[in-house]
Amino acid sequence: xxMTPPVSQPTNxxxxxxxxxxxxxxxxxxxxxxxxxxxxxxxxxxxxxxxxILAAIFAPQITSYDPAKxxxxxxxxxxAFLEGGMAKYPLGTDDQGRDLLTRIIYGARISLLVxxxxxxxxxxxxxxxxxxxxxxxxxxxxxxxxxxxxxxxxPFLIFAIGVMAxxxxxxxxxxxxxIFKGWVEFFRVVRGEMMSEKTQEYVEAAKVTxxxxxxxxxxxxxxxIVQSIFVLATLRIGEMIxxxxxxxxxxxxIPPHIPAWGSMVASGRNFMLAAWWVSTLPGITLMILVLSIxxxxxxxxxxxxxxxxxxA
Amino acid sequence: MEEAQPLLEIRDLxxxxxxxxxxxxxxxxxxxxxxxxxxxxxVGESGCGKSTVLHSILRLINRPGKITCGEIQFKGRNxxxxxxxxxxxxxxxxxxxxxxxxxxxxxxxFPVGEQIRESLRLHHIVPGPDLPWPADIxxxxxxxxxxxxxxxxxxIPSPMDRYTAYPHQFSGGMQQRALIALALxxxxxxxxADEPTTALDVTIQAQILDLMLRINRNHNTAIxxxxxxxxxxxxxxxxxxVMYAGRIVEQGAVEETVSNPKHPYTQGLLACxxxxxxxxxxxxxxxxxxxxxIDLPPGCAFAPRCPSARPICGQGPIPxxxxxxxxxxxxxxxxxxxxxxxxxxxxxxxxxDE
Numbered sequence: 001x002x003m004t005p006p007v008s009q010p011t012n013x014x015x016x017x018x019x020x021x022x023x024x025x026x027x028x029x030x031x032x033x034x035x036x037x038x039x040x041x042x043x044x045x046x047x048x049x050x051x052x053i054l055a056a057i058f059a060p061q062i063t064s065y066d067p068a069k070x071x072x073x074x075x076x077x078x079x080a081f082l083e084g085g086m087a088k089y090p091l092g093t094d095d096q097g098r099d100l101l102t103r104i105i106y107g108a109r110i111s112l113l114v115x116x117x118x119x120x121x122x123x124x125x126x127x128x129x130x131x132x133x134x135x136x137x138x139x140x141x142x143x144x145x146x147x148x149x150x151x152x153x154x155p156f157l158i159f160a161i162g163v164m165a166x167x168x169x170x171x172x173x174x175x176x177x178x179i180f181k182g183w184v185e186f187f188r189v190v191r192g193e194m195m196s197e198k199t200q201e202y203v204e205a206a207k208v209t210x211x212x213x214x215x216x217x218x219x220x221x222x223x224x225i226v227q228s229i230f231v232l233a234t235l236r237i238g239e240m241i242x243x244x245x246x247x248x249x250x251x252x253x254i255p256p257h258i259p260a261w262g263s264m265v266a267s268g269r270n271f272m273l274a275a276w277w278v279s280t281l282p283g284i285t286l287m288i289l290v291l292s293i294x295x296x297x298x299x300x301x302x303x304x305x306x307x308x309x310x311x312a
Numbered sequence: 313m314e315e316a317q318p319l320l321e322i323r324d325l326x327x328x329x330x331x332x333x334x335x336x337x338x339x340x341x342x343x344x345x346x347x348x349x350x351x352x353x354x355v356g357e358s359g360c361g362k363s364t365v366l367h368s369i370l371r372l373i374n375r376p377g378k379i380t381c382g383e384i385q386f387k388g389r390n391x392x393x394x395x396x397x398x399x400x401x402x403x404x405x406x407x408x409x410x411x412x413x414x415x416x417x418x419x420x421x422f423p424v425g426e427q428i429r430e431s432l433r434l435h436h437i438v439p440g441p442d443l444p445w446p447a448d449i450x451x452x453x454x455x456x457x458x459x460x461x462x463x464x465x466x467x468i469p470s471p472m473d474r475y476t477a478y479p480h481q482f483s484g485g486m487q488q489r490a491l492i493a494l495a496l497x498x499x500x501x502x503x504x505a506d507e508p509t510t511a512l513d514v515t516i517q518a519q520i521l522d523l524m525l526r527i528n529r530n531h532n533t534a535i536x537x538x539x540x541x542x543x544x545x546x547x548x549x550x551x552x553x554v555m556y557a558g559r560i561v562e563q564g565a566v567e568e569t570v571s572n573p574k575h576p577y578t579q580g581l582l583a584c585x586x587x588x589x590x591x592x593x594x595x596x597x598x599x600x601x602x603x604x605x606i607d608l609p610p611g612c613a614f615a616p617r618c619p620s621a622r623p624i625c626g627q628g629p630i631p632x633x634x635x636x637x638x639x640x641x642x643x644x645x646x647x648x649x650x651x652x653x654x655x656x657x658x659x660x661x662x663x664x665d666e
Binding site for chain 2 (some may be wrong): 200202206209212220
């Protein structure tokens, strides 16, 4: 039987598989947005997070104050909406006469930076080790798993305090301390997923087409579990931000001259009765951000989890 | 008539799976031949080792299972002696396999067309330099052309639209067609089919078998079909091998094996097929169960279930007897019938080597 060639020249819709993957997530962007629209809390969470990110990026454009320089004659001014407040300090000033709004906006930079970098590197380390351990098992897996178990035995905050006390404060050290324990969570999730996915038939089918083990891990299995990694990463960003704030609050994280929400809360403690806003407002800002991230992450899990999806 | 050199020849293959209770002899001393463009059916109950045969050809026996002895000659090379890299380039290009459940065999997160194209890319079927991502458009277009052709050939309607569709958007029959396209896009010489129609309903089964038959004729692709349905095998194959507890019990051309089975197990398999000719006839099951293959009886493994078993059946290894022009059977009952047959071990081995 003679083969008839395809009817016309195919349009070049061939994009790199990962680009398709990220763009579509098995559905079009429009469908994704529609789904997002049906989860209003996710949408609100996402929008709030985007506002925080934009505020952090455009901090110098939003406010004209210097976050480090204060006006000592205008210390502890209340927010504009309270009695005695000044319109030029919408959220009041702190004990050194620095504009609180400016410091909160600049503080978002630190929080988001620490959160995303520490989670980003944790994801890379955890995924790489988890994928290798879960796929190959054996001695490598036993070794890494025992080390991970060891790290899991410490409460995160106590562990981070210990590491920071050892290597000293500073933003780089803080990120390192967070990564040092942060990768374990990703390692465990990826390892578990890898162990269950590697028994799937598509893995065997990939072997039959002649793919090597490493290619199967990276190009066949990881795309199947990238969703759970993504959701977990989003949740962990919130947790890492809280960790950073806690360490800064304890004076072990970000050096005092850099505005960070944790240290702002700490510095306001002494005048809690006289000027409650100095501690409370950065705290509320932090709470709203973490809450929004969590709402977004949870909604994302509902949207992306194929098990909760009906077949289109 | 077989050609001088068969495409695939398995000699004395044994596979074991170590377990806590002892070694499981999944395959014991197996001899098989597949000629170029031949269609061999392997039939047997679950756990008789028929899938293990296919996996050992591809050298994809899951650990801790291992091939203990034997050789697998494919196009004049012993597959068991190849390096891991050479073996990888064999898989998919020269020998490929399709599976029972198409639903789980396609990767759920990639478009079907891309998965088929991946096989082409992997084996450099389309000539030309392997350029990095943005510069490989021309090559991708050629590969896509081939994929669309293959999709069209296996009967996927409007392949252009189906190229970017995901596996869950395909029906079961279409998924199996896509898998066949994936297997055949590199034009392999041997296709291993592990119960390819078991998960499909009967009408689709017939279509898929029909498609495989067409591919066998058009491309001269040899096919090894593993199935537990002797009816399917009889219809599709030209040679049939019946396995029981890791051994071949009967082997031969379809005409001889199915119309005139010599081994009681094959007879039992044929008797338990539903028939349309006789009304209200009960299906005759084979009594008993497959024996525990860790602890096989010393002689014929089928003896405990065999209607015509005699004490001698449990005494020692049973050789293969030639029962027809190209038919062999591993049963002592044949000695009774053909007492004159002058058999010996040398005789048997000579037959297997031929």
